[in-house]
Structures are given as C-alpha cells and as structure tokens.
Amino acid sequence: MSVYKVSITTNKMKKNQLDQSRYDIILQPGKKIYFASDMHLGLHPFDKNKEREKVVVRWLDEIKNDAQELFLLGDIFDFWYEYKKVVSRGFTRFLGKLAELSDHGVKIHYFTGNHDVWVFDYLPKEIGIIIHRKPLRVLINGLHFFLGHGDGLGPKDHGYKLLKKIFNSTFLQFLFSRLHPNFAYMIGHTWSRHSRLSKGLKSSFKGEDKEYLIVFSRQMLQKEHFDYFIFGHRHIAMDIKLNEKSHYINLGEWIKSSNYAVFDGFTVALLFFSSQ
Secondary structure, eight states, X not given: OEEEEEOOOOHHHHHHTOOOXXXXXXXXXXXXXXXXXXXOBTOSSGGGHHHXXXXXXXXXXXXXXXXXXXXXXXXXXXXXXXXXXXXXXXXXXXXXXXXXXXXXXXXXXXXXXXXXXXXXXXXXXXXXXXXXXXXXXXXXXXXXXXXXXXXXXXXXXXXXXXXXXXXXXXXXXXXXXXXXXXXXXXXXXXXXXXXXXXXXXXXXXXXXXXXXXXXXXHHHHTTSOOSEEEEOSSOOEEEEEOSSSOEEEEEOOSSSOOEEEEEOSSOXXXXXXXXX
C-alpha cells in the first residue's frame, strides 16, 4: 500500500524549493525498492548508446519480479524535450521495458534532473510513471528517506541555480517549443555534450566537507531525522555514514559503470550491475 501524506510547507522550505510531501510505502513480503540515476541515455557518441541501453534493459528485466517500486533519480536521458505531437527518437527498448514493468505492477517514480528537466506528460500518460520535480520525503517500512536528483541543493553553485530557474520558465519553454524539433534537439544535444565533456565523464571526490550534497544532508539532519539521503548527479558511487543512524548514498552513473541501490526492508545496499 502506498499513500501520499501532505504537510504544510514553510516559507523557508518554499525558498529552497523542497517538497514537503511525504510518500509512504509498506514493503510487501519478498519485494524490494530499487534506485538508479544518471544513465544519460543519448549521450554522445551516439553509436555507443544502443549497447548501454541494452545493459539498462537487462538490469530492469532482472529486477522486474521482486521490484515493488523503482525510483529513477534524474538524468536518465542526456537530453529530453517533449513536443505535444512529436515523440523523441530512440530509447525504444528502454521505454518498452519501463512500460512492461509498469504493466507488471511496479510503481515507477521519475525525478527530473538537470539534463531531463523537460519531461512533461508523455511518460506519465503512456507508461504510468510518477513525475517528481523536487526532492521527496519517503517513509519505507518505518525508515525515513530523502530522495532527489541533487542538482541545485546545498550551498553555492549560484550560477546553476539561476540556470535552473531559466530552464523551468514556462514562457521560455513555450518559446523553445516554437523551434522545429530537428533544430531544437541539435541545440539540446550540443549543449549537453559540451556540458558533460567540459566537466569530464568521471567526477572526483572533493572530501566530505566540500561535497555539497553531504553538507546539505548534514544541515538537514540538524532539523529533521533521515535514515537515508539518496541522490544522483555527482557520478560517484558513495555510501557515507553521516552519524550513527544516517547514511548519505550517491547512486553513481551508467556511463562508465552501472551502479544502483536496493532496499530490502532493512538496509540499503549500493551495488554494481554486471551484464556479463
């Protein structure tokens, strides 16, 4: 059984754009909760994408029978934009497998990231995916989770936070939609490729006091208890103990590696999927 419990949002939380909704899950016997992020399907060079997509599909097929809910924590696509009458080319196997899981009874949650912020109503209507645009509090079997992609959280990074506001502008989205899809996708893929290549495909750990999502998690713990903070965005698989009861987990990526996390009703394990 899964239900939403909505609490009042404080002015401070509105400023930080954190969702005060709480999503409750009671895990059924033999079932698990899965988490993954940063697959960047469609990433340049395009000729390598089909094989990487097949790896993701094999993983989804492997978890299909014991997954109760699946949380995809952003940047699943390297670029995604929806037109009302145009469907993005590619990702056939991946979207088909998600539809199969959804039809199989798996509830799928999709958090928009900085590369796929423009997911609108196509995936919810066609597949039944639940879209989240802000971090979400989740209670699973009595344990408190804080889930999100991770972009724009924590101190600093003011330039990106301004860029995120621009990307979420409905007026600018309207103007972008007026572009021909071929031209719009050329712009999107070019921007995405330059963004990823300028930062490198693999991130390096900066230290706990400089990793802004770890800093953010510790700040949150001063106000509210969470057993697990789970994010993507950093492209580094991490499981860091914040105190005696709380963990920070980053889900890594699927560009060079294939990391995911699973909750069995008691603990969260950060794992690597081998497609061999």
